[in-house]
Amino acid sequence: MDGSNVPKPTVKRLAIYYRCVEKLMEKGKESVSSQDIALKLGLKASQVRKDLSYFGEFGKRGVGYDTESLFDNIGEILGMKRRWNVCIVGIGNLGLALANYPALTRSGFYVKALLDNDTNKIGIPMPGDLYIEDVKDMKEIIKKRNIDVGVITVTADNAQTSVDKLVESGIKGIINFAPVKLAVPKSVKLEEIDISVAFRSLAFQINLSSR
Amino acid sequence: MDGSNVPKPTVKRLAIYYRCVEKLMEKGKESVSSQDIALKLGLKASQVRKDLSYFGEFGKRGVGYDTESLFDNIGEILGMKRRWNVCIVGIGNLGLALANYPALTRSGFYVKALLDNDTNKIGIPMPGDLYIEDVKDMKEIIKKRNIDVGVITVTADNAQTSVDKLVESGIKGIINFAPVKLAVPKSVKLEEIDISVAFRSLAFQINLSSR
Numbered sequence: 001m002d003g004s005n006v007p008k009p010t011v012k013r014l015a016i017y018y019r020c021v022e023k024l025m026e027k028g029k030e031s032v033s034s035q036d037i038a039l040k041l042g043l044k045a046s047q048v049r050k051d052l053s054y055f056g057e058f059g060k061r062g063v064g065y066d067t068e069s070l071f072d073n074i075g076e077i078l079g080m081k082r083r084w085n086v087c088i089v090g091i092g093n094l095g096l097a098l099a100n101y102p103a104l105t106r107s108g109f110y111v112k113a114l115l116d117n118d119t120n121k122i123g124i125p126m127p128g129d130l131y132i133e134d135v136k137d138m139k140e141i142i143k144k145r146n147i148d149v150g151v152i153t154v155t156a157d158n159a160q161t162s163v164d165k166l167v168e169s170g171i172k173g174i175i176n177f178a179p180v181k182l183a184v185p186k187s188v189k190l191e192e193i194d195i196s197v198a199f200r201s202l203a204f205q206i207n208l209s210s211r
Numbered sequence: 212m213d214g215s216n217v218p219k220p221t222v223k224r225l226a227i228y229y230r231c232v233e234k235l236m237e238k239g240k241e242s243v244s245s246q247d248i249a250l251k252l253g254l255k256a257s258q259v260r261k262d263l264s265y266f267g268e269f270g271k272r273g274v275g276y277d278t279e280s281l282f283d284n285i286g287e288i289l290g291m292k293r294r295w296n297v298c299i300v301g302i303g304n305l306g307l308a309l310a311n312y313p314a315l316t317r318s319g320f321y322v323k324a325l326l327d328n329d330t331n332k333i334g335i336p337m338p339g340d341l342y343i344e345d346v347k348d349m350k351e352i353i354k355k356r357n358i359d360v361g362v363i364t365v366t367a368d369n370a371q372t373s374v375d376k377l378v379e380s381g382i383k384g385i386i387n388f389a390p391v392k393l394a395v396p397k398s399v400k401l402e403e404i405d406i407s408v409a410f411r412s413l414a415f416q417i418n419l420s421s422r
Binding site for chain 2: 007012014016019092093097098100102103107110150185189190191192193197202203
């Protein structure tokens with residue numbers, strides 16, 4: 001089962017399938033068809049089948065997929081079998097919210113450092129035996145604690161500087177919440193989260209239904 | 212230009228195209244092809260063309276789309292021409308972060324009420340001439356301030372109760388950040404934001420590149 005050359009939209013959908021299959025498993029469903037997944041997510045069954053086919057044939061025609069092994073297979077592809085260490089850069093409200101976000105731990109992401117440049121914040125104790133640390137010590141902290149992923153929750157103005165520091169420190173991937181386009185070398189993976197996209201999509205649905 | 216019967220994945224992509232075209236406009240680009248948009252977003256040009264074709268023919272073959280009119284057209288479809296009033300239910304760290312999220316205002320979403328059930332929080336002044344108000348007064352507040360959209364940032368346990376209250380109060384749409392499946396009547400639109408999806412997608416990309 002190899003996942004190279006998988007298009008990015010497929011990767012994103014795989015992460016969504018994973019969550020969907022997880023929920024079905026929690027409900028005790030033992031098998032699931034591409035049609036089931038497609039219906040739940042508002043996609044075409046042919047799309048779901050095609051996405052899963054990048055990784056070989058999981059399902060049996062007419063029977064569907066065994067829920068647990070589908071979950072395990074997608075999980076392996078997505079890297080859910082391992083544990084990821086995370087640092088958060090910028091401990092404002094959003095940074096605090098993420099430091100206490102249980103869904104991250106459930107997905108295998110463990111917050112191991114909270115960094116800020118505000119001397120009033122440095123030293124404040126935080127849940128999980130952490131405290132807010134000086135962003136100046138980033139490189140050392142990342143190396144010592146084997147941190148894989150950096151989360152950017154600083155302002156747009158400070159985002160690129162923070163990213164450059166993360167890259168210098170040998171980070172593998174970055175999640176960006178700052179509303180700005182960031183430059184990273186090809187070796188570092190980047191995901192951007194724009195919360196306003198969901199708001200716009202909701203506005204569209206309300207708009208349509210009120211016509 | 213009618214948008215009824217547009218599949219939900221297309222709606223979501225439209226919201227993303229909107230942001231992409233907005234950025235191109237800010238850079239001073241006067242025209243844009245479906246190929247340009249597709250490349251920027253990692254989609255197929257044929258997909259972009261198909262999505263936009265639901266709304267009639269914006270573009271000219273070989274020339275592409277006029278950036279500004281494409282932006283205006285998508286914006287109209289998405290309901291960006293109007294102003295949406297928002298209330299946030301649950302003023303923890305995430306609620307506070309959203310109350311101060313400039314990208315929302317830029318997209319036409321104005322936070323008009325911050326509700327919580329914690330008597331220690333009620334009355335605390337907040338930016339934008341707001342203060343934290345009692346969730347018990349939700350119905351009155353929603354009617355008086357013409358609030359269209361409710362944002363759920365309470366815990367998973369409290370989410371459905373809050374949603375039921377929003378629905379009773381005549382809300383049009385709900386954005387859910389709580390990690391739980393919510394039930395709403397068909398007349399109320401619902402968008403769920405699961406931040407862990409982006410983390411999982413990043414993990415997959417790191418996983419692949421390290422093989």
